[in-house]
Amino acid sequence: MAAKMSVAARKQMPSALTFDLLAKCSQTLLTVQVTKARASTLHLPHGSVPLPIFMPVATQASLKGLTPEQLAQIGCKLCLNNTYHLGLKPGQAVLEQVGGAHRLQGWDKNILTDSGGFQMVSLLKLANVTEEGVRFLSPHDGTPMLLTPEHSISLQNSIGSDIIMQLDDVIVTTSPDRERMKQAMERSIRWLDRCIDAHKYPERQNLFCIIQGGLDLDLRRKCSVEMAARDTPGIAIGGLSGGEAKDEFCKVSVIPTSMVDTCTGLLPENKPRYIMGVGYPEDIVVSVALGADMFDCVWPTRTARFGNAITPSGTVNLRHATYADDFSPIVDGCTCICCRPIQQGGLGITRAYIYHLAAKETVGAHLLTMHNVHYLLSLMDSIRAAILEDRYPAFVRDFFNRLYGSASKIPIWVVNALNGVGIDLLAE
């Protein structure tokens, strides 16, 4: 089995990035343990990006109606494109002719692509994973098709993204079938080797491995060790966003924090760590404390289309009639272009105006998308500043108190996860 191949026999992998670790949480007089939060700078082919980072998802080479300049203006330096979508439209041949996704969408900053496998498995119900790859029926005409690790890499090579992901064998994290989970983990290691072999441009595209193993800490441990040995430029922790049915309205978030903790504990310190498909602001704040650096989620953009504005105290649905004559900004004091008053170079957008346009004019969705993405990006800025100034635990406490109103309302999974890294949210 490939996973047992000696490291020396493997293809040497160049890296197209450098990772500068700038700061970590340090021990204080008050805490015995320290959080694993880190601030760093990742230098990628299309510019440097500050970590921890949130990456907005521009699924089909466009972020919900925003121009690349608007996206850059919000502060985005690294966004996500989905390989599955770009593989369908415009397709590999066009991507090759156009010269990749940067050229296609007029974006001169960084792009990360997923492998495309996740979307097939989780959403095309007829997908079936074999050793060769993911078998599925074409969503257009039902033709049986196969996505192999080699094909996924080839597509991502054509896309030209700065960070590319290995094809992994994704199954629901909470799957009770340990044998299947073990098989998926081991197969993901074998597929990583195939991806490394197939990767044509390692000097300009960074391949990240994806650690699998579900909630089984032993499997995760084993996978972390095996994959770290492959020495890819970056490391992702997979299988987190697929299975959990996150409830939009109650926001019951369930990041398997012990699993994240275990993985980050085993990973080399000098590489970026990406948690795929996470998340909500509270997921991010917790995961950063557990040592993660990179996040992506469609939620801020998708929820904007339903009229939801993200605020420090949770989401607000601006389609609700109570906002029809609320002439305050989306979020008071928000520094995004929409919320800033006209006198300060902003647009002076009000809740009433969003209500007036919601679900009727695309402009309403565009404005809310800008606000929501800005919210996430500026949250990351504050997180990073707090780590650099060595006050992350205080930041976390303040963040959760504001989000839930009082310490007693903070979900138990958050309290427990943070307890494990020396932050006691319930302490006075």
Next chain:
Amino acid sequence: MRNTMFNVLHPAPAVFAPRVGMFVLPGRKPVHTPHYLSLTSRGAVPHLTQDVMRDYTSIDSLYIALEDFIEKAPDDVPPLYKMQAEAHESTLRKFTCLPEDILLVMGPRRVPPVFTPMPNTGTAISILTSVGFRKLEAEDYIEAVRKVRPDIVVGLADLVVGLQSGIKRREKMVDRTHAYTRDATKQLYGDVGEPESESSAVYFAPVLPLENTQQMLYLDDLGDELREHISGLAVYEASSLAIVPDKIGCLPRLTLSGPKTPHEILREISLGADLITIPFVGMASDGGIALDFIFAPPLEDGSSASKPLGIDMWSPIYAADLSPLVQGCECYTCTKHHRAYIQHLLSAKEMLAWTLLQIHNHHTIDCFFAAVRDSIEAGTFTEGFLAFEQTYQPSLPQQTGQGPRRRGYHAQASGPGEPKLNSSSYDQLDDAAEKYAEAQSFVPTPDVSAEELQISGFAVKDT
């Protein structure tokens, strides 16, 4: 009434010929005419956020329809009316978050208006809001003008949308419009006592789409008793431009006729139109069509009116085409992006396609009007018009792809005789198609909640 200045620069004001002028309202950018007003939907130029409008377009004057803001009035006070503003501010501007220097023209109805099944009355017109048909009382319209303070208000007219009207009906149209205008100007500027309680909005009086003889009395009155309260005219068909009496010939003329081609715009200009509303700009953007015409095209030998007025960007032949929409175009879309991207965005149903096309199409119209003004000044307009007719096809290219969802209030003017754009079966199909598209857009993404799937029509929750 606020000081307006409209100077016809060339030729003499009363001549019914193409003319250039300058329209100046204190606080707004001066508008060089002939020019166009960008049409809005619910106060927004479709697909253009305020920053995109500011950074990538030269849009300086907008037409806004009151019917887009007064959903359940008078039963519920519309949010627009509840907005507070300083005495010098316009609540309409504040509510729609539009910049200070943009000229805001408000009319009662969208352009083009949707046919309403209920007729107008002596005191009210029929309108369509996003929640259905209802009446707008003439008095309430005047009150709205006072409250929301547009720069220019288009006076109420008793129009018959989409139908031929009989002689009796036509008489009524004139009488009612005459009465609306008399009452409105009196209440806005007449016996208001204190000069500061005068409305800051200037009044554009309607000229009905009827013959001169049928509205003679009304037109005379506009030039006579009502003259001091009127700052412009609003016409509903190009031929009305030719019946404007001399006395009011120097007033700026706004057309709300909905020209379908640039040829029709040129015809209106040739009759002395100053401000023109052009629904086909936005319709082309929605339809995936990049406008491609200039004024005046170089006249080549053997021209056969065969050049298309636009490019259907849905066509797969542009899938890998890295050239700009139009070679040499200086708009943001053409300098920053290429045909391949627009084609991809359209086919992927990404909203940015419409934004980028709106930017290009508005720029095309900007250049067109600038060149028209130059040609009038240079005395070459008529030649240019001729060259235009000999060069370009007489209609815009057919749209082949699907545009954004059209809602009831987006529908085009239509009478009961012709199929309404949103006939119920079309609407259902459209609805289903949109739900399908939404569902599709959810399929390949990870963590959509059951609620969202349900909202999208993709699935229902199994309880």
